[in-house]
Each structure stands twice: as structure tokens, then as C-alpha cells.
Amino acid sequence: MSQEIKPKKVSESRTIMTEMVMPNDTNPMGNLMGGNLLRWMDIASGICAGKHCEAHVVTASVDNVSFQKPIKLGDVITLEATVTRAFRTSVEIHVEVFANDIKGGNPRRCNHAYYTFVGMDEEGRPQPVPQVVPLTEIEQQRYDSASKRREMRLILSGRIKPEEATEFRALFLARKEGL
Secondary structure (H helix, E strand, O other): OOOOOOOEEHHHOOEEEEEEOOHHHEOOOOEEOHHHHHHHHHHHHHHHHHHHHOOEEEEEEEEEEEEOOOOEOOOEEEEEEEEEEEOOOEEEEEEEEEEEOOOOOOOEEEEEEEEEEEEEOOOOOEOOOOOEEOOOHHHHHHHHHHHHHHHHHHHHOOOOOHHHOHHHHHHHHHHHHHO
């Protein structure tokens, strides 16, 4: 007998993580290495996904990674991860990275990405995950656009063919008809 899964608000799994950039985190130019930042983003996103799913999760994909501003040695970074949407067994997480100096000066948004995680049962098999209840305007925007991002990930991974992509087919047909 399966138990009904109760939908959850975005705020219920929001995760904030803070790190300080130390010498072993940087390249010879004194900038945070991208791989270290991606690791921290994966950790923050994974915690968020695990809280939402109330289960162990595994990283399925990372996309739309954008390195916009350098993060320097000694900077303090804050990672904020929120769930954008849940599908049957997966959740999409949006993670943003903010940096400032140790005194709180020079605050800036440096990076963001979308991570996808799959909820796992005790035997290591994918399990259904709670749906998302978006409450704010930005939560609703991210929720609404998540299906397009998911479809693009499925196309790029070869799991669906472009002609099977209903979200994108509708988008391209609308543009073609508008010409």
C-alpha cells in the first residue's frame, strides 16, 4: 500500500551554506577554482534536495552553470539553494552564489546553476518525491520554466528525441507561425 506524498513549500527545504575561500581553494591567480565552487554548490543543492525529498538523493545533472564574477582568496561565499520543481522521482534545484569580503564589503552575485537530483529509497532505487508548492512570484517563474529546462536536459542526454519535446515544439511552432 503506497502512502500519499504531501506537497511541500519551497521554503521548507531552502538551504544556505557559507564558506571562506582559503589558499588551498584557489588557483595561482588567487581566484577560487571552479571545481571547488561546483563541489560546494553540489553539497548545498544536495542538502536542499534531501530535505525536500526526505530521502537520500543522487546528483543526476548540472546545467546552466554560469561563472559571472571572480571569487578571491579570503572572500566569504554564501550559497543559497531552493527547489524549483519536482517531477516523478527527481527535483530541480536552483543554487545561487554570493560573495563579499570578510568585513561584508563588495557584495556580489557571482554564480548560479540548476542541479537535478533523484530521490532514492532504502534499496537505492528511484522513489516518488513530493511536489512543489510555489508561493512567490519568483518561485512560480522558476516552477513554470523548469519543464523546459528538464526537456532540454532530456534531449541533450539522448533520453528523448527533439521531435518528442512538447515544450520546445510548441515554442518553435509559435515562432514559425509568427514569421
